[in-house]
Amino acid sequence: EDEVGTKDLDSPWANEPKRHPVLKPAAETPFNAEPPLDILVQKFITPVEFFYVRNHLPVPVIDEKSYELEIEVEGSEKTLTLSLDELKKMPKYSVTAAIQCGGNRRSDMHAVKPVKGLSWGAAAIGNATWSGVRLRDVLKSMGVENDENKHVILEGHDLDPTAAPYAASIPLYKAMDERGDVLLAYEMNGKPLTRDHGYPVRAIVPGVVGSRNVKWLARVVVSDKESDSHWQQKDYKGFSPSTDWDTVDFSKSPAIQNLPVTSAICQPQPGEKVKVVDGFITARGYAWSGGGNKIVRVDITADGGKSWHVAELEQSDAHPGRHYSWTLWTIKIPVEEGKQEVEIWAKAVDSNYNCQPETFENTWNLRGVLSNAYHRVKVSLVR
Amino acid sequence: EDEVGTKDLDSPWANEPKRHPVLKPAAETPFNAEPPLDILVQKFITPVEFFYVRNHLPVPVIDEKSYELEIEVEGSEKTLTLSLDELKKMPKYSVTAAIQCGGNRRSDMHAVKPVKGLSWGAAAIGNATWSGVRLRDVLKSMGVENDENKHVILEGHDLDPTAAPYAASIPLYKAMDERGDVLLAYEMNGKPLTRDHGYPVRAIVPGVVGSRNVKWLARVVVSDKESDSHWQQKDYKGFSPSTDWDTVDFSKSPAIQNLPVTSAICQPQPGEKVKVVDGFITARGYAWSGGGNKIVRVDITADGGKSWHVAELEQSDAHPGRHYSWTLWTIKIPVEEGKQEVEIWAKAVDSNYNCQPETFENTWNLRGVLSNAYHRVKVSLVR
Numbered sequence: 001e002d003e004v005g006t007k008d009l010d011s012p013w014a015n016e017p018k019r020h021p022v023l024k025p026a027a028e029t030p031f032n033a034e035p036p037l038d039i040l041v042q043k044f045i046t047p048v049e050f051f052y053v054r055n056h057l058p059v060p061v062i063d064e065k066s067y068e069l070e071i072e073v074e075g076s077e078k079t080l081t082l083s084l085d086e087l088k089k090m091p092k093y094s095v096t097a098a099i100q101c102g103g104n105r106r107s108d109m110h111a112v113k114p115v116k117g118l119s120w121g122a123a124a125i126g127n128a129t130w131s132g133v134r135l136r137d138v139l140k141s142m143g144v145e146n147d148e149n150k151h152v153i154l155e156g157h158d159l160d161p162t163a164a165p166y167a168a169s170i171p172l173y174k175a176m177d178e179r180g181d182v183l184l185a186y187e188m189n190g191k192p193l194t195r196d197h198g199y200p201v202r203a204i205v206p207g208v209v210g211s212r213n214v215k216w217l218a219r220v221v222v223s224d225k226e227s228d229s230h231w232q233q234k235d236y237k238g239f240s241p242s243t244d245w246d247t248v249d250f251s252k253s254p255a256i257q258n259l260p261v262t263s264a265i266c267q268p269q270p271g272e273k274v275k276v277v278d279g280f281i282t283a284r285g286y287a288w289s290g291g292g293n294k295i296v297r298v299d300i301t302a303d304g305g306k307s308w309h310v311a312e313l314e315q316s317d318a319h320p321g322r323h324y325s326w327t328l329w330t331i332k333i334p335v336e337e338g339k340q341e342v343e344i345w346a347k348a349v350d351s352n353y354n355c356q357p358e359t360f361e362n363t364w365n366l367r368g369v370l371s372n373a374y375h376r377v378k379v380s381l382v383r
Numbered sequence: 384e385d386e387v388g389t390k391d392l393d394s395p396w397a398n399e400p401k402r403h404p405v406l407k408p409a410a411e412t413p414f415n416a417e418p419p420l421d422i423l424v425q426k427f428i429t430p431v432e433f434f435y436v437r438n439h440l441p442v443p444v445i446d447e448k449s450y451e452l453e454i455e456v457e458g459s460e461k462t463l464t465l466s467l468d469e470l471k472k473m474p475k476y477s478v479t480a481a482i483q484c485g486g487n488r489r490s491d492m493h494a495v496k497p498v499k500g501l502s503w504g505a506a507a508i509g510n511a512t513w514s515g516v517r518l519r520d521v522l523k524s525m526g527v528e529n530d531e532n533k534h535v536i537l538e539g540h541d542l543d544p545t546a547a548p549y550a551a552s553i554p555l556y557k558a559m560d561e562r563g564d565v566l567l568a569y570e571m572n573g574k575p576l577t578r579d580h581g582y583p584v585r586a587i588v589p590g591v592v593g594s595r596n597v598k599w600l601a602r603v604v605v606s607d608k609e610s611d612s613h614w615q616q617k618d619y620k621g622f623s624p625s626t627d628w629d630t631v632d633f634s635k636s637p638a639i640q641n642l643p644v645t646s647a648i649c650q651p652q653p654g655e656k657v658k659v660v661d662g663f664i665t666a667r668g669y670a671w672s673g674g675g676n677k678i679v680r681v682d683i684t685a686d687g688g689k690s691w692h693v694a695e696l697e698q699s700d701a702h703p704g705r706h707y708s709w710t711l712w713t714i715k716i717p718v719e720e721g722k723q724e725v726e727i728w729a730k731a732v733d734s735n736y737n738c739q740p741e742t743f744e745n746t747w748n749l750r751g752v753l754s755n756a757y758h759r760v761k762v763s764l765v766r
């Protein structure tokens with residue numbers, strides 16, 4: 001990849017990679033961008049160059065020849081240092097998993113009542129095949145057994161202005177779970193990770209919010225405590241709709257891990273003129289649920305819920321609890337003769353039969369995370 | 384226990400056990416009954432005699448001296464026959480888990496638009512400590528390894544008029560999961576199971592709908608296929624709100640396993656006169672989510688969602704994915720001066736940050752299962 005640095009070599013942003021022009025930035029530094037929504041449903045596996053980018057800090061410059069991953073177990077002498085070559089010699093494992101930003105669809109929640117955070121549309125999600133080494137296998141080789149009370153801290157090579165790294169943690173039981181499929185990944189869609197997606201090694205934590213899928217992985221620590229990073233402790237948490245910036249106590253809510261069920265309409269887009277064919281319009285989109293929960297149904301209405309239509313699903317054959325990939329859906333919706341405008345609503349149901357909330361009013365939270373109410377798109381009809 | 388048979392000894396209902404008079408029957412034969420809702424919140428562990436009873440067929444008469452549990456692995460010679468004494472000699476394991484009927488709160492959904500099924504209130508749930516042998520340990524001792532595509536069929540000793548047993552199945556991955564805690568249980572709250580709760584041995588499948596927690600267990604079969612029973616194939620499934628009895632195809636929906644997040648207000652009850660103390664009223668209830676998901680927040684409003692109040696939670700310290708117990712909650716809600724009547728709403732949020740749907744209109748299904756919209760109770764205020 002070419003670099004598109006500014007001329008100021010002292011700038012932390014001097015070594016940013018080049019990005020595909022189709023990515024629409026929500027912020028430039030750090031770089032945060034999503035593709036146009038209708039690109040998402042064109043392929044079941046999202047091409048790397050169209051995959052949303054969510055960076056918290058400047059992209060680090062890493063030489064794979066000198067790269068080393070440190071793995072430590074707090075309170076023991078156990079440590080392991082792995083070069084990229086050593087990682088690649090270990091048993092290789094692949095998992096197809098969607099990764100979604102905790103702020104995906106924040107703009108929908110913001111529209112109801114303002115929230116703080118980057119204004120993401122509904123495309124801060126992508127579905128890729130990730131390959132690498134199972135964290136479970138590495139930890140088992142070090143003699144680690146599951147402990148319900150422990151955590152795995154994941155630290156990146158990306159540094160804040162005080163030289164502290166981006167960091168987050170996941171429960172040890174997720175890392176040790178046979179069906180958890182947590183990876184130290186070095187490939188995305190069969191190729192080495194790109195710099196924006198964590199080159200040379202990142203964590204893949206399927207079913208879990210993007211922010212725990214730490215990129216540019218430097219250090220992995222089995223610990224009695226969660227990461228004390230800002231992102232684990234003071235961000236990426238849900239609150240009641242009545243909690244505001246004066247009353248919020250971040251210690252009172254658990255850090256988001258598994259994400260709730262969601263869906264979005266990717267085609268048509270808001271305001272589009274949609275052709276009615278034989279009394280029907282066609283819509284397409286994605287649906288996904290965290291925690292490995294499989295999408296079992298996507299219901300679509302174009303008449304405010306008077307009639308619901310069940311979409312055709314394209315999905316992997318993985319089972320509930322391990323269904324980490326997203327689901328794409330397509331539906332032909334009947335529309336009344338003479339109607340000039342309809343609002344399409346989408347809602348998904350997962351394998352726990354959990355469903356999306358209807359509206360944002362009662363799930364609103366000050367950080368605008370977990371923005372998973374019904375997706376609604378108003379379009380005009382042409383015949 | 385005494386038996387309260389009819390005088391007709393040929394009747395399949397001649398050998399029913401005696402029940403506590405506090406249980407209000409939704410049906411007498413088979414016996415289906417729930418306690419008054421306000422009893423539920425009096426104890427974190429539901430006393431056996433107040434635990435809802437959901438029988439599909441007559442209660443079988445079983446002599447524990449001759450009782451044998453058959454365990455088979457289809458396509459292999461592996462079989463195991465265990466007497467109750469042999470089961471009791473194996474390592475004993477306890478789990479505190481709520482069990483909830485798939486039809487709990489059906490009457491709330493029915494009120495919006497009629498559904499078919501027993502008219503359960505919100506008390507077809509209870510929380511108990513179950514002890515027995517881990518199914519995982521038994522299957523491992525037989526050489527069974529996890530296979531994502533297999534199932535465990537659970538057959539009861541309760542027979543329909545054609546002498547076919549009640550049966551259901553669960554995925555093998557649930558049975559084999561280290562954190563799945565599936566039991567062949569012979570004790571409830573530290574005492575032998577009562578006849579209504581599956582004496583001498585029942586399946587406990589924590590986080591999963593009651594109907595898979597097969598009572599009076601006769602036979603366990605590891606199989607390539609789900610149970611072909613009526614209850615697995617033609618019942619206990621969710622559908623879109625627009626699916627009716629003319630269009631329903633039971634083969635199109637997955638059998639319910641993990642249940643979605645829910646909650647209920649147990650005190651006060653609808654229509655009650657509630658004392659306002661220093662501007663506040665007090666409400667109590669339960670919340671629970673299937674799949675081992677932990678309740679992380681219960682939000683209560685008495686002004687239609689203008690202000691939400693976060694309830695105090697009483698819960699076990701088990702972790703998400705293995706938090707099988709219910710959560711009890713208490714809240715003091717401020718009420719406006721001069722108000723004569725309020726409607727209290729409860730909604731719970733689980734560790735995947737899934738939440739309850741607001742209303743039943745868009746989650747209605749013809750069998751009235753999965754009835755988990757906000758719980759709403761209208762009361763009058765006295766000062």
Ligand SMILES: [Mo]
Nearest residue numbers: 101102210211
């Ligand atoms: Mo994120």
Ligand SMILES: [Mo]
Nearest residue numbers: 484485593594
């Ligand atoms: Mo049930």
